[in-house]
Amino acid sequence: MTIDNRNRSNLELQARSPWGATPGRKQVEIHPPVQAPDGMIAIPGSKSCTNRALVIAALAKGTSTIGHILRSDYSYWCLDALQRLGVQMEIEGSTVTIEGTGGRWPNRQGRLYLGSAGTAARFLPGALAASASGSWLVEGSQQLSERPIRPLVDSLHRLGANIRYAATDGQLPLAIEAQGLNGGSVSLSGAVSSQFISGLLIASPYAREATRIIITDSIVQQAYVRLTIELMEQFGVSVMHSERLDHFVIQPQAYTAQSLTLEADASSSCYALAYAALTGGHVMITNLPAHTNQPDIGMLELFERMGCRVKKSEAGVELWGAPQLKGGFTISMKEMSDQALTLAAIAPFADAPITITDVAHIRSHECDRIHAMCESLSRLGINVEEHADGMTIHPGTPLPAILPTYDDHRMAMSLSLIGSRVAGIRILDPGCVSKTYPCYFEDMEKLGLGFTQVN
Secondary structure: OOOOOOOHHHHHHHOOOOOOOOOOOOEEEEEOOOOOOEEEEOOOEOHHHHHHHHHHHHHOEOEEEEEOOOOOHHHHHHHHHHHHOOOOEEEEOOEEEEEOOOOOOOOOEEEEEOOOOHHHHHHHHHHHHOOOOEEEEEEOOHHHHOOOOHHHHHHHHHOOOOEEEOOOOOOOOEEEEEOOOOOEEEEEOOOOOHHHHHHHHHHHHHOOOOEEEEEOOOOOOHHHHHHHHHHHHHOOOOOEEOOOOOEEEEOOOOOEOOEEEOOEOHHHHHHHHHHHHHHOOEEEEOOOOOOOOOHHHHHHHHHHHOOOEEEEEOOEEEEEOOOOEOOOEEEEOHHHHHHHHHHHHHHHHEOOOEEEEOOHHHHHOOOOHHHHHHHHHHHOOOOEEEEOOEEEEOOOOOOOOEEOOOOOHHHHHHHHHHOOOOOOEEEEOHHHHHHOOOOHHHHHHHOOOEEEEEO
C-alpha cells in the first residue's frame, strides 16, 4: 500500500486525509448508554511515538519496521511528506517498513504539506536543515500555520540552519535551504512546547560538531522529551542529559534501523476510562502497559482520587467508575495537559469544585483550549471561572446544547463525554477527531455510547 494523493488539493483545504474519520458528518447527537458499560477495547497506537519513530526511521541507516502506528491525519501527512522526500516505504495496515536515508533525502526539492500535524511541523524542519543540500517549502493548514514555530526556527538558526518565513513572520510556511547543521550551543525556553526541544534533539546527531541544548526555564511536559530520548536511544543514538532535563549534549552520530511495536496511545485511552468514570461502569484497555512513559497515564491516579477503582496488570488497565465522583481539589495538569479538557468535561459531575492550573500553554494548541472549554461549559449552563493558566469548574447539571469543536480533536472527544450523562448534546464537526483518533466514535459505540448523525 502507498499513500494516494489524487485528492490532495481538496484535502489541503481542511487538513483531512484518507486515514481520517468518515467524511460528511456535520454534527452528531450523543445518547447516554442504556446501561453502565462493561467492556474492553484496544486503543490505536501512540500519537506521541508514531511521528517521532517515523522521522527517526527515515533518517536512519537501513530498513526499519514500525508496528502499531497510529493511522490518523497526523501520521498520514507525516508519511506523505517523507514519501515526497523520496523515502521508500511499504504500508500494510498499521505497520510501516521504511528504507532509511542516512540523513540524505533522495528528493532534494519540493513542497511538503503537513495538514494540522503539529509534531511533524516541529520534527521535520531540523531533519531537513541537517541535510547537506536541498530546498523545500514546508506548509500546513491554516490552523497549523497560526501555531508558534519561532522558538524552534531561532534555535535552528543558531545551529547554522538556513530557514526563512515564506509568508508571515514567525509562522509556517517555512522555506528551508539545507546546508547542514554546525552544532554548537543553543538556549531556548521549554515553556511553550516540549516539541521544539524534541525537534532539536532528533536533528542534532547529524550536526557536524557536538550540540549542546540548554533550557532556560522549565519544560511544560518533560515526559514527552523523555519519550524522544528513549526512541533516539532505541535507534542507537546516545543523548547525554541532566536529571532535570535542562541540559543536553548530543555528539555527531547516526541512527541505525530498528524493528519495534508502538504502545497504545495513553491520551486516547483516557476518554474510554473517563466514560467509565462518569457512568459508574467498567472499561478495560487491553493494550496499554501501566509502565508506559506516556505522561497521560497519570490520569489513573487522578481517577482514583475522584473515587474510581483502578487495576493495572499484564492484561491491561481497568477502571470502575464511582457512584459519585469526588471534587474539592486544585490540580496542576502541566505534565498531562492534553487531559485538562477531559478533566474539565467530567468535573461538573463531581461533588465539589475542581480547579485546573499550570496549563497556560494549551491556549496555543489547536485552539485556545482554556477559553474554548470555558465557553462550552457556559453554554451548557455550568458555572466555570476562566483563569490565565486554567479554570475552576463548579458542580452542576449540564443542559442540552449544540457545541462547536473549534477544529480541535480533544475538544470534540472531551465534550462528547458529557453526552454520556446528558441527553441532547450535539457536537459540531465531529470529523476533527481524525487528527489523532479516527475511530473514536466507533470505539465508543462498542462500549455502549450512542451516536446519531445529524446533517
